Amino acid sequence: MTTASGSHAVLLRACAEAGLSAAGAELIRLGENALWRLPEGVVARVARTGQWPAAVQEIAIARWLHESGLPVVRPLEAFSVPVLVGDRPVTFWHELPPHRPGTGADMAPLLRRLHDLPVPEHIDLGLLDPLVRIAERIDEAVTLDDRQRGWLRGHLADLQTAWDELPPGQPLCVVHGDAWGGNTAVTPSTTYLLDFERSSRGRREYDLVTMAAGFTSFGSVTAQQYEAICAAYGADVTEWPGYQVLRDVRELRVTCFALQLAAADPARHRDQAHYRLACIQGREGPRPWGWMVI
Structure with missing residues (x-):
């Protein structure tokens, strides 16, 4: 950090x-x-x-x-x-002009336009790696004990296998890679798309799972808000047979991000990071869990 x-x-x-x-x-x-x-x-x-x-x-x-x-x-x-x-x-x-952070419904129509673009031939996008840097974050998470670290490593390996065996989806396209509402900026006249650090060629379902997991897993998106997101994009990724795998990948990513923050500032972030870990281990009941924003 x-x-x-x-x-x-x-x-x-x-x-x-x-x-x-x-x-x-x-x-x-x-x-x-x-x-x-x-x-x-x-x-x-x-x-x-x-x-x-x-x-x-x-x-x-x-x-x-x-x-x-x-x-x-x-x-x-x-x-x-x-x-x-x-x-x-x-x-x-x-x-940018003065703006507010966007919501999922603000981002969804821009994602649809992005996904519908032809893949550019002059940019070497590379294939999406949904689990990039997760192993490093697990290794560097100093608040974990050996048992917790071992479980996360096994979970990561299982998800890599599950990702490789995903059922067919939509054709590969340019994906944003970090598609949450905060990566839009909304002015009175225009909504802007931001932050292309993780953009690549991959499954459009991966972009959609970020907002869907907010509804199904984290409790940060209400049913009404998620309906608006699906209407704005024109599809509901939770209906795709591979959704559970993508959801689990998203849960692991944001858990490991919290563990990274906890390593730098345990007093502020350890409790939330370890609560997230307990959730994905199945020790905190069914989804949605109600994760705090950090």
Whole structure:
């Protein structure tokens, strides 16, 4: 997990190399990546170590989507590749107008438009890896004991096998890869799609399961909200025979994300992370469980 001070130091070096001002840089969001607001309507994204290929691809995908007519956040035209500081890529984007975070129903119609686009031949998207970095997060989860870690490793192996044996679905397409409502920004006139770090070629059902699991597993999406999502997209992924596997993958991903946060700040996140683990182990009753947002 990146830190504010560490990402700010990277930001200053990247701006100096790019010829951009970092005066009064304002931290917008800090997570695995850090977003900084700069003067002149520019936003800088400081990525994690070793994310150069993903950052290069994110710029290419955002430009392709803009050229395809989708309303998306746009990289600055002057930068076709990220600025590299050490082993951390920094990308620069046009700041969006004042907006609110989106909902699943805001994102669903944009996902439909994305999924209906032809796969671009000029971008090497690669195939979706739904379990990327999960093994590392399990290994680095210092709040786990050996029994818990062993169970998670076995569950991960089972889900990899189940993913490889999924029944046929819709044809492969460009998927967003992290399709939750917060990756949209809603202005009075336009809803923008954001964050293409995990975009790739894969099953469109994977994009849809994020919002569906909010309803069936996490209790963060009401029945009425989920109906609106399905109506906006035009399909209900929970009716697909492979839904349970995708649901379980999503549950594992967000559990391991919480465990990563708990490793960095046990006082704040350990209880929620271990509650999530107990849920997916079947020790907290039936779904939906009611997970706290972290």
